[in-house]
Amino acid sequence: MPARRSIAQHASKTSKTSKIPPALQSARGVKTWKEAADWLKIRGIEDIECITPDIAGVPRGKMMPSSKFTSNTSLALPSAIYRHTISGEYPEETGNFRYDSRDSDIKLVPDLSTLSVVPWETDPTAQVICDIAGSKGENVPYTPRNVLKHVLDLYQQKGWKPVVAPEIEFYLVAKNEDPDYPLHPPKGRSGRAIQGGQGYSIAGVNEFDELIDDIYHFSEKQGLEIDTLIHEEGPAQLEINLRHGDPIELADQVFMFKRTIREAALKHGIYATFMAKPMQAQAGSAMHIHQSVIEVNTGRNLFSNADGSASKEFFSFIGGMQKYVPKALSMMAPYVNSYRRLTPDMSAPVNNAWGYDNRTTAFRVPVSEPVARRVENRLPSSDANPYLALAASLGCGYLGILEALEPSAPSDDTVNDGTIDLPRGLLEAVSLLESEPAFAQVFSPEFIAIYAGVKRGEFETFMQVISPWEREFLLLNV
Template sequence: MSWSDKIPQAARDYLDANRLDEVECMISDLPGIARGKAVPAAKWEKLTQFHLPESIFFQTLTGGWGEAAGDAGFTEPDMVLKPDYSTTTAAPWAADGTLQVIHDAFDTRGDPIQFSPRNVLKRVVDLYEKEGWTPVVAPEMEFFLVARNTDPTKPIEPMIGRSGRPAAARQAYSMTAVDDYGPVIDDIYEFAEIQGFEIDGITQEGGAGQLEINLNHGDPVELADQVFFFKRLLKEAALKHNCYATFMAKPIENEPGSAMHVHHSILDKDGNNIFTGPQGGETDAFLHFIGGMQEYLPSVIAVMAPYVNSYRRYVKDHAAPINLEWARDNRTTGLRVPLSSPEARRIENRLAGMDCNPYLCIAASLACGYLGMKNQIRPDKRYEGDAYEGDGELPQGLYAALDLFDANTEMHEVLGPDFARVYSIVKRAEYEEFLHVISPWEREHLLLNV
């Protein structure tokens, strides 16, 4: 078969309407940025793989480098990148016919590169499959539409909608607020339809210019691919209308932060939800999954909250959890069991920020539940009331979170020891870069007062 026989129907429909000019061969780095090559269509026809240096995974968000090359030294050997044709989708914002294809990374022996984020998630899914379990996830993506900000020294401000008043959108679940940003949302829907993505819904969140997109539940790798693609889609749709889509965990002072809530359920070999028993009740597996998240989530907060800004989101009474309590239908807890039928029983992890890498976040979240079920960890008593009145249990900054990550070698075995090594080195390098920056707060309060 030719490569065009292996791609999804939506991509074929796009090719029927557009002459293919270019194919973007891409892979996610640790922050979740698309890296790769743009290949002319004529060359793509003959291409079965291409190469990039493995050092793309040692690069910090700012373009610096972590000393993560290992004993061999910084020689920048090539990886072999092979296309996953099932991920092929259009780039509808491009002037000429363009497809995007996600690739998987291998070394020259054919082994998966451990520190490639998509491979990390595949590793965790494989562990589930060896137990006869099929994990199912559903991500929720929160983000802000903000005014163009070309000067980093100036605060970020919400986009001005058709009402002319940015504060008019600070109304959670308001349909009027969604309409205020209608032209951007129209393009989001159009791009998603062309790319073959199904949006479960778009709602206005609590912040000015803050929206949430829900995706239908499904395979973890496929859903992570969609979030990876969606981040680019949303940025392109916003730029068409002279604004930015930002996935910072806390872009604007005194506004809520943006999360990527992840819903989890597990199916057995017969397709039954193992969180639900024969009579519709909650099972030991359900409780052990929650227990695992309570036990192991602190050690992967550095993955779900990967930047110094991420920890500004964990603010009491500000629409983000501050602890690991669990409850039914309670949005103040870190772990929530939504209202559902017994067949759809699921557990929502509300800790991750939208600034996370979706592959790594979903992998880490599933890893916590996996260890909970394997080790049969019982959860704490279900929380009653407002969990903001409880004690904070989350690390208070990236450095503390990285210390917890480094200490949990059991988690490293699930995610991959080489990934854990590289991730810690790169994130600590980013933190060192941050320490070189003097903030406006320091200049305002320390310059003349100390």
């Protein structure tokens, strides 16, 4: 896919004689409020969406005329939006989970480097991702973007900078208006529903050519860069790989890609879902995260020594992943459904093992040159909030380096069958998150308390639903 294109062609339509400054030609991002105003004017933008990810990674925010956006307007949201469940309910206060007694305002602070158009809107519309600050500008430690920024600050204090590359799997499914009925793959251009077992099939991708063209088109308009796109094992299951880069920028891209893919699918009368396990007996959807760390002053890959061998920091990073990721799993597998993916013999790891080019392990070391030595975390599911999944994965690796942990021996054999060496459900995973003292420094006590309270609330709403399994096996047998 081409990198961010110039808008000179668009400009020639609006003014044949005008010349657009280079700073305003990018499809994504400006540096100053003056540039933002000019960027919006050149494109004839009428409205702007100021959005931020909530705990689930759902876009929340406000929409306004572009003239109001550039007039130094103060934007605020109630703090309660970070304390409700995915179903929109507010859990009871339990443990350390508490509500702000005043439900005070928090401020939306636009990050102008994320400014882009909203290509699926009929009226000229732009969007910008916002950080969250307190009403007086103070830090709010429990919001997802701030959680990730805090982890990156810990690396920066050591003179390090993480580099990541996410891979996002998702399913295309036929429209399903009644949640009591199972999901099914949609019909492709052949008129037939695509079947499973189509891993890396070009014909499988071609079944949805027009939809994929729209995904590329929408992405290009927003300055989002796709590295590769493939068909995965499940029926109408696709995967998008993103180019490696800064964790905040890549989390922003995943945040926007999810929205983009859903909108492109709706345009074609189908759904795109990032559920971890949308269809029974089919492979789940993961968000694999490739990670490395560079020294800021030298640009050297911290995972490689000068002679090309693996460094002690590389092994300690893996050791940290092995020790701490199972305790932070609720940030990478955030729903009851997430744990349906983490089952034996279903192309997903069920362990905390690592190995060289071994896809059955939780932590895989791909074949690479020393400059590109990295660790792939294969545990996160695609339903995870990308900011929190990246924060958890990098935070665990950071603790490993800090504590000079030693990993186990690498696994050469298949290790994703048999016993499960991870938390088996959401409540167990949440309890492990709360019980680890080291996480208070890495993720903040405020975040852990809110996240645990929300997840317990979601579990309680899940428990109110009677499943088909219960009706099938309990109705007449007990």
